[in-house]
Amino acid sequence: MSSNQSGQSLTRGYIGNIVAAAKTTAEGMAVTLAQYFRRPTTVQYPDRTDVPVSESLPERYRGFLEVDMDICTGCKACERDCPIDCIVIDLEKKEDVRGVVRFDIDMGKCMYCGICVEACPTDAQSVGDLEQTKCIRMTKEFEGATSDFPTLTFRFVRPGDFVPFFKPKKGEISSTKKRGEIARYVRKKAQEYNVVAVRWAYAHGGAGAQKGGAADAVKEEVLLKRAQELEPLVKEAGNDVKKVEDLLYSQALAQTDCEACGWPTCRAYADAMISGKDGEFFKCEPGGAEATRDMNLILQIRLGKPLADAAKATAKVVLEHHK
Ligand code: SF4
Ligand code: SF4
Ligand code: SF4
Incomplete structure (x- = not known):
């Protein structure tokens, strides 16, 4: 070339x-x-979808947890069974009525395993759901993007509120709100007041801390004051077994009928303690250290022990069985 x-x-x-x-x-x-x-094949999220995305998800989708406090028995089964301690429930007694003063779930920590839902004994049916649900349940809500982590701690009892225990009838399926309504509400509230909520939690012993631990329950002055309160009630009940049962039920046990003590109801446990069928006076899990303290004080005072001795023996049992 x-x-x-x-x-x-x-x-x-x-x-x-x-x-x-x-x-x-x-x-x-x-x-x-x-x-x-061409016609677009994508949709602008979240404001131009035909229906909210959460409504298009399957019924068994595992989104944020929610709790209907109107049907919560305060049994603490969900708190006990959560493997990573996401749930914190505090109980209190006001004028002989027991109730929940705090029910927090840290959704930032939750791994959505659903064990708490399995543990909850309160069956419920949500408006519009095909399947039965529980008092605590998964929802289809999922939008949790945040730059402020505490806003993922959902609080189902407002600080300062007191929610009396719900008493379901055996075998009853309670009706409950449309699934997701409560989760949306608490998420909104968490975004508004969580800074205050976190401060409140720490003021009550730190987030995740149990109110009324053993050390608080057996402080000398607390024990003696409680023994003095219980002494006239024990004397009034005397040897009337039914009255002693009422006393244990109203003054010591948590009244949730959760069966954690191994008895089907709180009254059955009280009856077993009085009759000697159950000699373990520390098994009311929802009641914790305070319940152990009060049931031991009642039973010690019944035996005729001086208050100081009853308090001493009680402190030993509480510290042995509670942290
Ligand atoms: S879903 Fe699992 S990790 Fe989340 S709160 Fe319930 S038990 Fe705890
Ligand atoms: S009733 Fe359900 S949600 Fe309420 S404390 Fe018991 S297990 Fe938890
Ligand atoms: S006495 Fe038993 S049934 Fe009643 S609240 Fe305590 S653990 Fe549950």
């Missing part, structure tokens, strides 16, 4: 490459331009 011919072929190759590049670019641009005239 002459040098002239080889120069022409090089020029053709060079121009051919430019043409090919221009053609490929034009083809790419044509594909891009065509998108302006």
Whole structure:
């Protein structure tokens, strides 16, 4: 091949490459331009979907947890069974009525295993759901993006509120609100007041701390004061077994009928303690150290022990069985 011919072929190759590049670019641009005239296959989230995404999810979707406090028995089964301590429940007694003063779930920590739901004994049916649910349940709510982690701690009892225990009838399926309503409400509230909530939690012994631990329950002055309160009630009940049962039920046990003590109801446990069928006076899990203290004080005072001795023996049992 002459040098002239080889120069022409090089020029053709060079121009051919430019043409090919221009053609490929034009083809790419044509594909891009065509998108302006086609119907979009994506939807702008979250405000242009036909229905809210949470409503299009399957019924068994595991989103945020919610609790209907109107049907919560305060049995603490969910708190006990959570393997990573996401749930904190505090109970209190006001004028002989027991109730929940705190029910927090840390959704930032939760691994959505559903064990708490399995543990809950309160069956319920949500409006619009095909399947039965529980007092604590998974919802289809999922939007938790935040730059402020405490806003993922959902509080089902407002600070300062007192929610009396719900008493379901045996075998009853309680009706409950539409699934997701409560989760949406508490998430909104968490975003509004969680800074205050976190401070409140720490003021009550730190987030995750149990109120009324053993050390608090057996402080000398607390024990003696409680023994003095219980002494006239024990004397009034005397040897009337029914009255002693009432006393244990109203003054010591948590009254949730959760069966954690191994007896089907709180009254059955009280009866077993009085009759000697159960000699373990520390098994009321929801009542914790305070319940152990009060049932031991009642039973010690019944035996006729001086208050100081009853308090001493009680402190020993509480510290042995509670942290
Ligand atoms: S879903 Fe699992 S991790 Fe979350 S609160 Fe319930 S038991 Fe705890
Ligand atoms: S009733 Fe259910 S939600 Fe309420 S404390 Fe018991 S297990 Fe938890
Ligand atoms: S006495 Fe038994 S049934 Fe009653 S609340 Fe305590 S653990 Fe549950």
